[in-house]
Amino acid sequence: MAAPAPSWRATPRARKGGAAWLTAASAAALFVLLPLLALVSEAVQGSAAHLAGIATTILPAALWTTLVLLAGVGAIAASVGTTAAWLVTAHDFPGRRMLSWALLLPLAMPTYIIAYAYLDILHPLGPVQGLIRDLLGYASPREFRLPDVRSMTGCVVLLGFALYPYVYIPTRAMFLTQSSGLLDASRTLGVSARARFWRVALPLARPAVAVGVSLALMEALNDIGAAEFLGVRTLTVSIYTTWITRTDLPGAAQIALALLMVVVLLVALERWARRSQRFASGGGRTLQPRKAGPFAGIGLLILGLIPILIGFAAPALYLVQAAWSRYQFAGVSARLAGEALNTILLAASATAVAAALGLVVAYALRIRPGPHSAWAYRLATVGYAAPGTVIAIGMLIVLGLADRTIDAAAHHWFGSAAGLVFLGSGAAVVLAYVARFLTIPAGAVEAGLARIPLSLDQASRTLGRGATGTFWQVHLPLSAPALAAGALLVFVDCVKELPATLLLRPLNVETLATHLYGEAARGTYEEAAMAALAIVVIAMLPVVLLARVGVMPNRHAAPRQEVRSGGAAAAAA
Amino acid sequence: MDINQPPVLELDGVGRRFGRTAALSDVSLCVSAGEIVCLVGHSGCGKSSLLRIISGVDPDHQGRVAMAGRTVAGPSVFVEPEARSVGFVFQDYALFPHLSMERNIAFGLSHLPRAEADRRVAEMIGHVGIGHLAGRYPHMLSGGEQQRVALARALAPQPAILLMDEPFSNLDRGLREQVRTDTLSLLRRLATTVVIVTHDPEEALSVGDRIVLLQSGRIVQTGSGYDLYDRPQSRYAAEFFGGFNALAGTCRNGIIETPLGTFEGAPASQEGASVRVYLRPQSFEISEGEGEFQGRIVGRQFLGEVEQLVIGVETLQAPLRVRTMRRIPRDREVVGLTVRRAEAIAFAA
Numbered sequence: 046m047a048a049p050a051p052s053w054r055a056t057p058r059a060r061k062g063g064a065a066w067l068t069a070a071s072a073a074a075l076f077v078l079l080p081l082l083a084l085v086s087e088a089v090q091g092s093a094a095h096l097a098g099i100a101t102t103i104l105p106a107a108l109w110t111t112l113v114l115l116a117g118v119g120a121i122a123a124s125v126g127t128t129a130a131w132l133v134t135a136h137d138f139p140g141r142r143m144l145s146w147a148l149l150l151p152l153a154m155p156t157y158i159i160a161y162a163y164l165d166i167l168h169p170l171g172p173v174q175g176l177i178r179d180l181l182g183y184a185s186p187r188e189f190r191l192p193d194v195r196s197m198t199g200c201v202v203l204l205g206f207a208l209y210p211y212v213y214i215p216t217r218a219m220f221l222t223q224s225s226g227l228l229d230a231s232r233t234l235g236v237s238a239r240a241r242f243w244r245v246a247l248p249l250a251r252p253a254v255a256v257g258v259s260l261a262l263m264e265a266l267n268d269i270g271a272a273e274f275l276g277v278r279t280l281t282v283s284i285y286t287t288w289i290t291r292t293d294l295p296g297a298a299q300i301a302l303a304l305l306m307v308v309v310l311l312v313a314l315e316r317w318a319r320r321s322q323r324f325a326s327g328g329g330r331t332l333q334p335r336k337a338g339p340f341a342g343i344g345l346l347i348l349g350l351i352p353i354l355i356g357f358a359a360p361a362l363y364l365v366q367a368a369w370s371r372y373q374f375a376g377v378s379a380r381l382a383g384e385a386l387n388t389i390l391l392a393a394s395a396t397a398v399a400a401a402l403g404l405v406v407a408y409a410l411r412i413r414p415g416p417h418s419a420w421a422y423r424l425a426t427v428g429y430a431a432p433g434t435v436i437a438i439g440m441l442i443v444l445g446l447a448d449r450t451i452d453a454a455a456h457h458w459f460g461s462a463a464g465l466v467f468l469g470s471g472a473a474v475v476l477a478y479v480a481r482f483l484t485i486p487a488g489a490v491e492a493g494l495a496r497i498p499l500s501l502d503q504a505s506r507t508l509g510r511g512a513t514g515t516f517w518q519v520h521l522p523l524s525a526p527a528l529a530a531g532a533l534l535v536f537v538d539c540v541k542e543l544p545a546t547l548l549l550r551p552l553n554v555e556t557l558a559t560h561l562y563g564e565a566a567r568g569t570y571e572e573a574a575m576a577a578l579a580i581v582v583i584a585m586l587p588v589v590l591l592a593r594v595g596v597m598p599n600r601h602a603a604p605r606q607e608v609r610s611g612g613a614a615a616a617a618a
Numbered sequence: 619m620d621i622n623q624p625p626v627l628e629l630d631g632v633g634r635r636f637g638r639t640a641a642l643s644d645v646s647l648c649v650s651a652g653e654i655v656c657l658v659g660h661s662g663c664g665k666s667s668l669l670r671i672i673s674g675v676d677p678d679h680q681g682r683v684a685m686a687g688r689t690v691a692g693p694s695v696f697v698e699p700e701a702r703s704v705g706f707v708f709q710d711y712a713l714f715p716h717l718s719m720e721r722n723i724a725f726g727l728s729h730l731p732r733a734e735a736d737r738r739v740a741e742m743i744g745h746v747g748i749g750h751l752a753g754r755y756p757h758m759l760s761g762g763e764q765q766r767v768a769l770a771r772a773l774a775p776q777p778a779i780l781l782m783d784e785p786f787s788n789l790d791r792g793l794r795e796q797v798r799t800d801t802l803s804l805l806r807r808l809a810t811t812v813v814i815v816t817h818d819p820e821e822a823l824s825v826g827d828r829i830v831l832l833q834s835g836r837i838v839q840t841g842s843g844y845d846l847y848d849r850p851q852s853r854y855a856a857e858f859f860g861g862f863n864a865l866a867g868t869c870r871n872g873i874i875e876t877p878l879g880t881f882e883g884a885p886a887s888q889e890g891a892s893v894r895v896y897l898r899p900q901s902f903e904i905s906e907g908e909g910e911f912q913g914r915i916v917g918r919q920f921l922g923e924v925e926q927l928v929i930g931v932e933t934l935q936a937p938l939r940v941r942t943m944r945r946i947p948r949d950r951e952v953v954g955l956t957v958r959r960a961e962a963i964a965f966a967a
Contacts, residue, residue: 498712500708500710501712501714502675503675503699503706503708503712504706504712504725505714506673506674506675506700507673507674507675507704507705507726507777508700508725508726508771508775509726509728511698522716523716
């Protein structure tokens with residue numbers, strides 16, 4: 046690339062730069078799409094009689110249970126999240142700053158861990174019921190006990206308090222950016238403080254609440270541990286048992302499709318709830334919190350602490366205490382250390398692959414803007430919406446076929462068996478993680494690249510760098526912080542992931558999450574608290590990051606917005 | 619100039635469409651070595667698109683682009699921008715925020731041995747006078763400093779041609795003049811071939827050896843600043859370089875009748891055709907006594923050497939702008955005006 050004396054490497058007109066990136070992005074999209082397509086194909090292969098069997102025996106009950114669960118969790122997450130957001134934005138009281146980030150803490154508590162912890166906390170012989178009996182003067186659980194937490198009600202309450210931050214984050218952001226002018230205006234119109242919330246602030250925040258609730262419900266749909274431990278037979282649990290205990294893949298695929306329908310319904314509902322909402326905040330001053338009196342202030346602080354106590358502090362304290370007593374009793378077993386290593390290896394591999402693919406998908410959108418790259422981006426990032434079990438069943442079908450083909454080929458050509466290349470090695474788990482979480486690094490890099498002006502690309506090109514050289518020397522260094530933030534989120538999500546790991550892990554390979562699941566399912570209480578505590582500590586990393594930065598590097602919200610409306614626009618820009 | 623040497627840049631029938639709208643059509647232009655050509659026109663006239671096509675960052679166009687006699691973009695050929703030897707100074711300077719000032723300038727020198735590149739960077743820093751900014755990053759530099767780094771970076775690889783897209787428009791008015799003068803004297807000293815884009819008529823007149831006036835993606839007039847200012851060949855050119863008073867007129871017997879009397883030099887058009895006559899503000903004699911006609915002063919703007927008066931005339935709807943070096947007493951309301959008719963320019967309306 047001699048600049049002063051140009052080398053006239055003329056290329057044919059038709060070949061434009063970046064074709065390789067576009068091809069790679071399309072391949073990534075196909076990779077994510079493949080398990081979902083396989084799912085459909087497997088589901089229709091099951092005989093009609095079989096389908097009728099599933100449809101009459103398992104589906105109706107599981108579907109009803111799932112819908113009831115979603116309705117309950119949605120109601121709790123929406124009311125707790127919105128109230129908490131209003132509390133810390135509209136009022137000023139001692140501890141408000143601490144509260145505004147501490148309310149994020151339940152994000153670090155996976156649903157199966159919160160359920161696991163409360164099984165013991167609320168056990169008839171556990172600390173809470175014991176305390177209540179002592180206070181009321183009862184001697185044994187036979188005389189007095191609280192309703193069993195292993196119930197639909199228990200599941201709804203626990204998931205609601207674990208998932209409200211998904212509503213809290215966007216709603217708080219919406220309240221914060223809302224121009225106080227509107228609220229002042231309503232004040233001059235004689236609207237009381239209470240009515241200002243109901244008649245002005247809340248309707249304005251409706252799109253944010255809708256986004257948050259739909260995210261929380263997707264997490265609830267994805268959950269397998271909490272529902273299973275608490276005896277709630279949702280669609281997700283049914284998929285798992287249909288495959289694991291009855292080895293019925295077409296049946297599992299059919300239920301998985303039904304679950305996917307619920308997701309589509311959810312997305313449609315969210316869009317409806319956000320319909321024709323394009324509120325431009327009128328600029329000007331942002332919402333100023335109103336100072337509360339000393340007694341009211343303490344009351345507000347206590348009110349704000351309740352969700353943190355239920356959703357994080359109580360289970361976390363329980364885990365610390367249980368893990369500590371186990372540690373004093375037996376130390377850390379080699380087995381648990383090995384499982385921790387497995388967890389980190391699987392999560393790190395998936396993070397590396399997802400980060401690389403995310404870069405490819407987002408970069409193709411930049412250097413070859415147009416419908417092709419926009420669709421590749423959109424399809425490569427649909428995995429966010431598919432629950433882990435759905436992705437896992439799809440992967441099982443695709444990789445099972447791949448394994449059989451490779452094994453047969455090895456027999457044919459080398460005369461020896463190759464074994465299960467994907468399903469036997471943990472590669473299947475990694476690929477499922479990538480398919481599910483690809484949207485996170487893709488969205489992060491896309492947002493990072495969008496902040497780099499196009500003139501930098503052109504400057505680099507005219508200064509002698511090709512498309513690839515520009516990527517390495519300009520785009521990669523400039524979007525590295527965004528990519529790192531995205532990678533951290535993927536890593537943490539992989540560590541927390543349970544349903545796909547359960548279905549796809551090779552025999553005798555355990556991660557921290559599956560260890561906890563196994564113990565909880567057996568009802569043994571050995572090292573599960575340690576495993577859970579390790580997961581929660583890792584999962585607190587992005588929460589700390591979030592609290593420091595003050596903005597949400599949102600797991601789903603940012604890329605989803607992108608996909609829904611901004612995708613084409615981003616491509617065109 | 620060696621006549622046998624091929625032009626540094628040659629455009630032949632270049633066009634560019636965005637969807638259905640044509641941003642550029644049939645643009646042909648030659649730029650010789652050491653020449654400074656200024657592309658000027660209103661925003662959206664296609665001048666920046668043309669720069670992008672010349673540099674190669676926009677490959678989707680019709681027509682042919684040749685540099686030093688060899689086609690770099692044509693029906694069957696395309697040379698990527700990195701192989702064209704063009705320097706580009708962007709409107710927003712496009713400095714790499716993650717690189718220091720020196721490494722920005724060295725960005726295009728990776729093909730050189732390290733010592734040679736360092737020497738070249740030091741030389742460029744000397745040329746644009748930014749030695750005191752050593753080690754700074756773009757966000758630590760003022761607008762004028764960023765502009766100079768961008769210029770040094772574009773010139774460092776010694777490109778065959780330097781393209782500048784509104785390089786002074788992001789600077790404060792006072793600073794702009796100074797930076798422009800410094801930049802041009804450097805470019806002249808280095809005998810750089812330059813194509814510079816601007817929307818500012820005054821800048822175009824002061825900067826270019828040759829001015830290319832674009833309108834809606836077409837070249838309407840090419841020539842020196844004097845040509846375009848003194849002898850505009852179209853209403854668009856006359857109005858672009860501006861300051862004219864426009865009068866509506868009608869052709870009668872080869873002369874033009876207007877509310878301010880008759881003018882010679884009717885454009886070849888038939889009897890009764892409507893015509894516009896353009897008169898510069900300085901084409902009027904102003905007197906405190908009687909003139910050809912009387913006007914009433916409705917506004918005054920004192921500019922130092924001259925004063926611009928806004929003068930209402932009974933027979934005209936819009937008032938005239940008139941510039942004079944005479945000092946008219948402040949309490950004077952009615953003045954006499956005489957038109958220097960030879961300086962008028964007329965175009966068919």
